[in-house]
């Protein structure tokens with residue numbers, strides 16, 4: 607690590623691989639007193655045809671009054687494609703108080719609306735006082751986790767549906783292709799965004815934040831059992847652990863949508879909520895319900911925090927027991943139809959022939 611004496615250092619590389627990776631610099635101070643230093647690094651794309659990886663930090667608002675949470679998010683793209691699999695940290699610096707860090711997630715839960723769209727988000731609730739808060743976002747791909755997502759079909763696949771009581775099956779699920787490109791390791795930092803907070807009370811803050819709404823509840827029949835999965839929410843929106851869950855089910859979707867407490871209670875007392883952002887899986891066998899082909903059950907879930915504040919009811923999840931018709935029974939039905947058709951043709955033929963013969967006989971008389 608040589609000492610820097612000049613004003614500008616230029617590094618030039620022969621191959622692209624030589625330039626790739628993390629670079630460190632050391633600066634020596636040859637003077638006795640401490641010095642103020644400014645450092646600017648300019649880099650150039652190795653291939654002008656490849657667009658750079660860009661990080662853009664945003665806040666949901668530039669001014670907020672307590673206890674309204676602020677959403678912090680970072681958009682990471684290369685060209686028009688989102689960059690996935692990154693470790694994204696927001697560094698929030700209040701005017702007075704210690705620096706807060708937040709892990710921003712692209713998991714489609716809590717403050718994050720869509721999973722794997724390259725937009726990493728989180729609620730910020732940890733206010734230390736009134737005034738200005740600066741935001742810096744650091745993006746890292748350390749163990750080659752970063753992937754470029756190529757545009758693909760986001761449509762949800764359903765194996766079948768029920769119409770007027772009859773089960774109708776959809777064509778088989780199309781094969782999923784891995785339309786992702788590995789991007790190697792890199793870091794990016796972006797800053798320049800700030801927001802202002804007012805009306806923060808002095809002293810210890812009360813628990814004013816309820817758990818965030820669960821937006822990805824999914825239910826599926828596995829035989830007579832129902833398996834449910836969702837991303838855990840926190841005690842305060844998408845931070846920490848909720849204390850417990852209240853799950854309700856019904857055959858009638860309107861009943862649950864009108865008032866979630868209309869539904870039958872699903873016993874979740876043994877389920878201890880996992881930290882916010884973690885995938886929860888819960889299975890149970892519904893009691894006092896006949897489960898047969900075509901049975902539909904709806905589910906709604908609420909998370910409750912340590913001071914009994916309830917989250918908003920989750921999205922409505924639907925479980926449909928669908929047993930696809932046996933293809934062999936289909937071919938049997940086909941054979942039966944063919945036999946009946948042949949019989950009809952034969953009978954018609956005999957009738958036509960008999961009538962013809964009768965007419966001919968009459969003419970002969």
Ligand SMILES: [Ca+2]
Nearest residue numbers: 712718720725
């Ligand atoms: Ca997202």
Ligand SMILES: [Ca+2]
Nearest residue numbers: 815841842911
């Ligand atoms: Ca709370």
